[in-house]
Amino acid sequence: MDSYPVNLLDAFIDQIDLGIIVLDDQLRICHWNSFISQRSGKNLQQAQGRDFVEVFPEANGEHFVKVIELARERAKHVYSHWLDNLPLVELSGDCGEHVRQLQSTLFFPFKAANGERHFGLVMYDTSAIAKTSEHLEAALKALNRKQSEQEQLLRKLETANSQLLQSEKLAAIGQLAAGVAHEINNPIGYVFSNLKTLDGYVRDLLKIADAVDSAADLDELRQLKRNLEYDYIRGDVEALVNESEDGIDRVKRIISALKDFSHIEEEEFRPADLHRGLDTTLNVVNNELKYKAEVVKEYGVLAEVECIPSQINQVVMNLLVNAAHAIEQFGRITLRTGGADDWAWIEVEDTGKGIDAKTLNRIFEPFFTTKPVGKGTGLGLALSYSIVQKHNGRIEVDSTPGLGTRFRVWLPVRQPAPAPQQDAPPA
Ligand SMILES: Nc1ncnc2c1ncn2[C@@H]1O[C@H](COP(=O)(O)OP(=O)(O)OP(=O)(O)O)[C@@H](O)[C@H]1O
Ligand SMILES: [Mg+2]
Incomplete structure (x- = not known):
């Protein structure tokens, strides 16, 4: 079967929207695709054979050392994400200007046809994701603002609520006062009328007592007692006093209830x-x-x-x-x-x-x-x-x-x- 020409793969690698760099075992640059030339502004011919970190000094850091170690010693594919303004390699955006990048890389060892170990470095420009994350951040900030606004509103509501409680208390007190006035009026009313009756009785009893000195004889005194209905008075006084005591007691109870209630x-x-x-x-x-x-x-x-x-x-x-x-x-x-x-x-x-x-x-x-x-x-x-x-x-x-x-x-x-x-x- 005819194999496809090798340059088909070359063309593909050159057109792909990913950065691809091939390094030898000593981490010297062997090859990279046009994506890297275009975005780094560096010339492949001048870079070939030179150390990767010499050509890209920004990559010379502790994290990259770890990546190499993992790939070299454990023969691993190492995925990394280089956040914010610290990409592994500084590359410009599509229009040539520097954009904030979220760079993702894959670093892995492989053997070339001659059996020598090489390293592949694939770089994804994930700035679009960074943009999205910027939007997300902005949305989050807006959300935070909204939340603090809501908290403020809630505090206002709480204040309004306690003011409401206050005015309801006043309304309740007014209602209470009307009820209490009615409740007290009744016993006070009959205690007052009882007092009036008692007043009449006391006058009659005094008349009888005065007659003890002025009466001609006992018969006259007895007659006066009968006339003034002494027996009826005697019976009624006790009832009137008891009833009045009950009335006063009721008033006392209402007053003490009010006292309890007024710790409002x-x-x-x-x-x-x-x-x-x-x-x-x-x-x-x-x-x-x-x-x-x-x-x-x-x-x-x-x-x-x-x-x-x-x-x-x-x-x-x-x-x-x-x-x-x-x-x-x-x-x-x-x-x-x-x-x-x-x-x-x-x-x-x-x-x-x-x-x-x-x-x-x-x-x-x-x-x-x-x-x-x-x-x-x-x-x-x-x-x-x-x-x-x-x-x-x-x-x-x-x-x-x-x-x-x-x-x-x-x-x-x-x-x-x-x-x-x-x-x-x-x-
Ligand atoms: N025991 C109940 N039986 C039937 N309906 C009730 C009862 N308690 C409350 N409700 C209903 O709930 C409503 C709200 O009661 P709420 O006590 O908050 O206000 P209100 O009694 O209408 O006015 P306010 O208490 O401020 O004078 C009442 O209007 C009534 O429809
Ligand atoms: Mg109610």
Whole structure:
């Protein structure tokens, strides 16, 4: 079979878009293709027989020595990538100008026809990849910028959120004040009317006492007692005093609940008795609940929970008020507690109208409300969510339209230790 002419291979090697250099065993230049002549600007005839690193002094480095060693001693094909401005051999780009290069090389030993060892050096100009990587780098930088912008936005949002919390607190206080005024008005009203009645009784009793001195005889005194209905007064005084005591007691309880509730500015986590907080909250919102539902307490056994009590009270208040609003006529609200492992939970269950699946997806969104304009702000659950999140807890909801809804707030009994600073040196 006729072999193809040798110059076909020569032509191919001369046209290929790769640099090819052949070195002898002593690393002297034997041959290279036109790619090298064109890109290095060096003349092959002048270079032939000279040391490779003499012709290309930039290659004379520690890394190239290693490459030679690997190829020579272990007869290996050694692939290398010469990054950035440190190519193995400085070559210009297509248009003659120096471009930033990513140069890849393959260095390998081979035997020539006469049996002598030679080395082949193939060089790929991978500048295009370098360009792509430049683009990638730029994209990465842009991405980083975007990320820091987003972080800034997030910080702004956090500030807005805490401002919102503040204004919601104020709104809640206003609502509370109205409820409390109503609650106090009632007992104060009857204590006042009892006092008036007692005033009349005391006057009559004084009349009788005065008559002891002025009456002509005992019969006149007895007559006066009968006229002034002394026996009735005697019986009624006790009832009036008892009722008034109850009224004052009720006012006292509301005032002490208010005191607990007004630690609204506190931001410190501390171990607290959740049941005490629940009772306080129930007292405060009683006015909103009592016309809508019978409240059933099913408290479990709970350890003290590390929390910001006033904030947990707010969450429970929001859940209780929502429950009352969900009940159309008259229903039942069950306030349950329990614990499992290192967690405590509070549950508010109502027999209200329930929440359909579409609405359920949105209830924690700020400003989402199904209540008429001016009725709901749509912040109750959003704030509750952020409070519970701050406590490293979670809120679960379970609702059946037409039957009712159950919210369960899970809180860790102890707060996790704060995460170490990110830029702190590793321990
Ligand atoms: N127990 C519940 N039963 C039925 N729907 C509820 C219940 N709790 C919340 N929702 C629904 O979730 C929505 C959002 O509740 P959220 O407490 O955040 O706002 P709101 O009660 O509408 O207004 P705000 O609490 O600010 O006065 C309510 O409008 C209601 O549709
Ligand atoms: Mg609400």
